[in-house]
Amino acid sequence: MSEYKSWFSCIDDECGETYPLDEIIYRCRKCDNLLEVRHDTVALKKKSAQEWRDIFDGRYRRQLWPHGSSVWGKKEWVCPFVEDDNIVSMYEGATNLFWAERFGKQIGMEDIWIKMCGNSHTGSFKDLGMTVLVSVVKQMMSQGKEVPAVACASTGDTSAALAAYCASAEIPAIVFLPKDKVSIAQLVQPISNGALVLSLDTDFDGCMEMVQKVCTENNIYLANSINSLRIEGQKTISIELCQQFDWEVPDWIIIPGGNLGNISALGKGFLIMKDLGLIDKLPRLVCAQAEHANPLYLSYLNNFEEFHPVKAKKTLANAIQIGNPVSVNKAINILKQFDGIVEQASEDELANAAAIVDKTGTFNCPHTGVALGAFLKLKEKGVFDPKDRVVIISTAHGLKFVEFKIGYHKKELEGVCSKYANTPLELPADYDTVRDAIFSKISSN
Numbered sequence: 001m002s003e004y005k006s007w008f009s010c011i012d013d014e015c016g017e018t019y020p021l022d023e024i025i026y027r028c029r030k031c032d033n034l035l036e037v038r039h040d041t042v043a044l045k046k047k048s049a050q051e052w053r054d055i056f057d058g059r060y061r062r063q064l065w066p067h068g069s070s071v072w073g074k075k076e077w078v079c080p081f082v083e084d085d086n087i088v089s090m091y092e093g094a095t096n097l098f099w100a101e102r103f104g105k106q107i108g109m110e111d112i113w114i115k116m117c118g119n120s121h122t123g124s125f126k127d128l129g130m131t132v133l134v135s136v137v138k139q140m141m142s143q144g145k146e147v148p149a150v151a152c153a154s155t156g157d158t159s160a161a162l163a164a165y166c167a168s169a170e171i172p173a174i175v176f177l178p179k180d181k182v183s184i185a186q187l188v189q190p191i192s193n194g195a196l197v198l199s200l201d202t203d204f205d206g207c208m209e210m211v212q213k214v215c216t217e218n219n220i221y222l223a224n225s226i227n228s229l230r231i232e233g234q235k236t237i238s239i240e241l242c243q244q245f246d247w248e249v250p251d252w253i254i255i256p257g258g259n260l261g262n263i264s265a266l267g268k269g270f271l272i273m274k275d276l277g278l279i280d281k282l283p284r285l286v287c288a289q290a291e292h293a294n295p296l297y298l299s300y301l302n303n304f305e306e307f308h309p310v311k312a313k314k315t316l317a318n319a320i321q322i323g324n325p326v327s328v329n330k331a332i333n334i335l336k337q338f339d340g341i342v343e344q345a346s347e348d349e350l351a352n353a354a355a356i357v358d359k360t361g362t363f364n365c366p367h368t369g370v371a372l373g374a375f376l377k378l379k380e381k382g383v384f385d386p387k388d389r390v391v392i393i394s395t396a397h398g399l400k401f402v403e404f405k406i407g408y409h410k411k412e413l414e415g416v417c418s419k420y421a422n423t424p425l426e427l428p429a430d431y432d433t434v435r436d437a438i439f440s441k442i443s444s445n
Ligand SMILES: *Cc1c(COP(=O)(O)O)cnc(C)c1O
Pocket: 124, 125, 126, 156, 157, 158, 225, 256, 257, 258, 259, 260, 261, 262, 263, 319, 320, 365, 367, 368, 395, 396
């Protein structure tokens, strides 16, 4: 047994219900509110801030199981009750914090960074949370609990991560997809990893309803982001960021938001570091939404006084095409504590922002494009000081979204005017023509 305790708690402090982490539960039984994982900070404070920094730094990017994973290297703060033998890990985190020097210079700022969370096992940050969720399931199974399978209703990055971690641990995974509404690229990861892929004759909401019913009535474990174990893994993004800056806190962090679990996780990571004394200030947070799925943005315009779900329209940033985000209450709570801003990006803005930054050597997914587009808009509005240190969270690898890239450069994306399209020159195989074409191009750039 670990000396550090953690448990599920209702997010409503007036309700105050708590539940053990190995119980199959997603909402408070008393008041139906969301749950979150809480830690015994009194016990954690027995170590000094410097001791924790040294522990985390000593484990970072090493091979010692399971601490080489940047999630499990912070195990005492994440999910201490899982035994090391039950951890299902594929070396999460420790992703590149890329200094976007050339892009920064182009816009007159020098301290711009892109945190490449998509450079990971299944190509998105979803691995950070899924390693915790699947490890808890394995722990429950080892204690004799019957869990026939783990299921989710996402089409993209969540189902890819779920399928990979379950495959690695030999736990059956079930993925619910709406028939004819997902691309081959979205299907290929769960199919390859041997998940049971169910293609239902309904839409996403229909799949979500079905997976919840199937899970509650059959003891199948639900992996959608209502499950707050995932937040604990994802909050290590903040801890790792500070670690990479030698425990300095950046001024701003910009992150794309859909179901709003990740912005909540980011804030939670900073709050525990501040509580335990590893940092002494908080950054300002910006949540970036696609204009086609912007309920949080609309609520922000109204000082978060009200929140109304919207009907999300089709967006290139399909992982954040969500009109009724599960974690909205957590996200608003975090944004209020971090003097947060919500900004939106149109299809045109997200695609061109991704493309202009691609030209400086990165390869951005459309969701990262939303964050970059929001950043450029806030820059125009004069929100930043030129000396500010700004971190943009890149949530997935661009290679997962090649249709988006190809469509952009072929100028075939709806609602997008591809300002930076780069199309191949078609030439005859004739030396003089080729040489002239090369020199007319490279001298004009
Ligand atoms: C899931 C996902 C998001 C959104 O995260 P939320 O927690 O739903 O707000 C953003 N980008 C990518 C690539 C994702 O897979």
